Amino acid sequence: MTVPTSSQSTSPSSSPRTSPSTSPSSPSSSSTPSLDDVRVLVVDDLEQNRKLLHAVLEPRGFLVRSEESGEAALRALAQADVDVVLLDVLMPGLDGYETCAAIKGNPRTALLPVVMLTASGTQERLRALEVGADDFITKPFDQAELVARVRSLARVRRLHATVVEQAAALERWNSELESRVAAQVEDLERLSRLRRFLSPQIAGLIVESGDESFxxxxxxxxxxxxxxxxxxxxxxxxxxxxxxxxxxxxxxxxxxxxxxxxxxxxxxxxxxxxxxxxxxxxxxxxxxxxxxxxxxxxxxxxxxxxxxxxxxxxxxxxxxxxxxxxxxxxxxxxxxxxxxxxxxxxxxxxxxxxxxxxxxxxxxxxxxxxxxxxxxxxxxxxxxxxxxxxxxxxxxxxxxxxxxxxxxxxxx
Missing domain, CATH: 3.30.70.1230 (Nucleotide cyclase, GGDEF domain)
Known part of the structure; x- marks a missing residue:
């Protein structure tokens, strides 16, 4: 599906399956902070649409990868980490709804933000939400809005990843703490046993050395x-x-x-x-x-x-x-x-x-x-x-x- 933008001029004779000649607006360094490590997967069956989204996002520091079908997108997600998916609705084979449902149905990618590029119809929006889309952009889209939504969802994705990492680190720390506590409890129990017949000083030295061969x-x-x-x-x-x-x-x-x-x-x-x-x-x-x-x-x-x-x-x-x-x-x-x-x-x-x-x-x-x-x-x-x-x-x-x-x- 063609993805026109509000910042491009179109000719009345332009085909709906072709991308009009356009140049994306230059990024504003003052209003949009650079997030040059945000990884975006663009999924669209039309090459001109993929090129357009590359042209909009890459100058703003995004790392963009594109695929031409839902099947190819799912294979790409199985091999690489992505922060946001921009997903067209109308595609041959797996359409955008089916692709989104597959992404959300996979535990590995269930929390991956998906933005669906839809027409203005309310039914399309409702169906996009039903299959798990996190946001949608109505065509023709505004470049600044697109960048802002991608950046916002990427930030949420990164925050979630940080929370997951911190939770894993906390789990590791708790596990280590439990091990340390268990070791300390064992040492205290050993110390208690040894203090039944040894002075506290001698018992402490033996526990510290770990040598109970005596x-x-x-x-x-x-x-x-x-x-x-x-x-x-x-x-x-x-x-x-x-x-x-x-x-x-x-x-x-x-x-x-x-x-x-x-x-x-x-x-x-x-x-x-x-x-x-x-x-x-x-x-x-x-x-x-x-x-x-x-x-x-x-x-x-x-x-x-x-x-x-x-x-x-x-x-x-x-x-x-x-x-x-x-x-x-x-x-x-x-x-x-x-x-x-x-x-x-x-x-x-x-x-x-x-x-x-x-x-x-x-x-x-x-x-x-x-x-x-x-x-x-x-x-x-x-x-x-x-x-x-x-x-x-x-x-x-x-x-x-x-x-x-x-x-x-x-x-x-």
Whole structure:
């Protein structure tokens, strides 16, 4: 179909299927901003009409491609991205309505703006809207109006593309954020598990490094500390449950703080009993000294608690046993409830030394005493028979710290 424009002159004898001689008006740089990357597909069966639309749009910065049929237009849209389609209505084969319906029926091009070039008839306009056309230009068209409509629809198309890109970017960002949150939650869960038996500092370092190989079964030379309260069983039998809970809460808070301060590994709390070991997972070259210093600080802190307990009529004392030796260490338990445990004779010896200790006594094995320097005052208690231990064990009591650090202090 011929596409006359309001800015061209026509001859009375001009055929309706020919394009009259015309020159398009020059673009106005002041009124129309350049959009030289807007891609326009012109679809018209008449070459002169296609050339006319090229002549109108290209000087204004549009990238124009043309096809002579609806079928060719659909093939072109399957291969290239376009911002706006200018579509003639009357064409052989697929007409403009059928071509528009096919464009709108394809999910890939459903939102592509289509401007239909129609006659002035209302029925043509209604049918164009029914098949999904976004706009229409009535022939003869005004060049400025055509350019403005194409530019407006291209802007909408670009805005929609931007929204789609932003939505995709947001989806990617959300996916990445979900992954990060999942990783952080996993780290927090790991940190929570590790903090059951490690100081917050050590647990944090392990989570940061991502190395949990220490949880696998292994052997290590460790120094083990057992503590409990003298007289607790009798106290728990006569005291109200609330009183027992209150005492344990105070006791656990004090001891737990010191375990983490000395960077010990907390194996377990069980009532008034506590087991801590040193030199695993983090290496501790001065494990015996650190264990004994922690025990002495615990004794001093529990002395303060015991004074308050005594005023309430609770007769409770604090005893400690410390031993050094090899143990098998690693994760034990089941899914959802894992613990970190040390298994070996050294833990039994520490427990038996603790059971043999009187109130305020810190009893240590020979290897622990040998690992102490001159800051510690000790005395020998001689060989002691310990329940569950085959042979008598040379036991030493740590009395405290001395200002003289030249030699290991042995009390008379």
């Amino acid at each position: 949880l696998e079964s292994h052997r290590r030379d460790i120094t083990t500390v057992f503590t409990d309260l003298r007289g607790f069983t009798a106290f728990a039998e006569t005291a109200e449950p609330e009183e027992t809970t209150w005492v344990l809460r105070e006791y656990h808070a004090v001891l737990g703080e010191l375990v983490f301060a000395y960077e010990g590994t907390l194996e377990h709390f069980a009532g008034d009993g506590l087991m801590v070991f040193f030199n695993d997972p983090p290496p501790c070259p001065d494990a015996p000294q650190r264990a004994v210093r922690m025990a002495l600080d615990m004794r001093d802190r529990v002395d303060d608690l015991a004074a308050g307990w005594s005023r309430r009529g609770y007769d409770l004392g604090f005893g400690v046993g410390i031993a050094q030796g090899y143990a098998t260490l690693g994760r034990v338990g089941f899914e959802g409830r894992w613990d970190y445990a040390a298994i070996g004779t050294v833990t039994n010896v520490a427990a038996r030394l603790c059971a043999a200790a009187s109130a305020r006594q810190v009893l240590v094995s020979p290897r622990v005493r040998a690992g102490l320097d001159g800051r510690f005052v000790t005395r020998s208690l001689g060989p002691l028979e310990l329940r569950g231990i085959a042979r008598p064990l040379e036991v030493h009591e740590v009395l405290g710290l001395s200002d003289d650090t030249s030699t290991l202090q042995e009390a008379p």
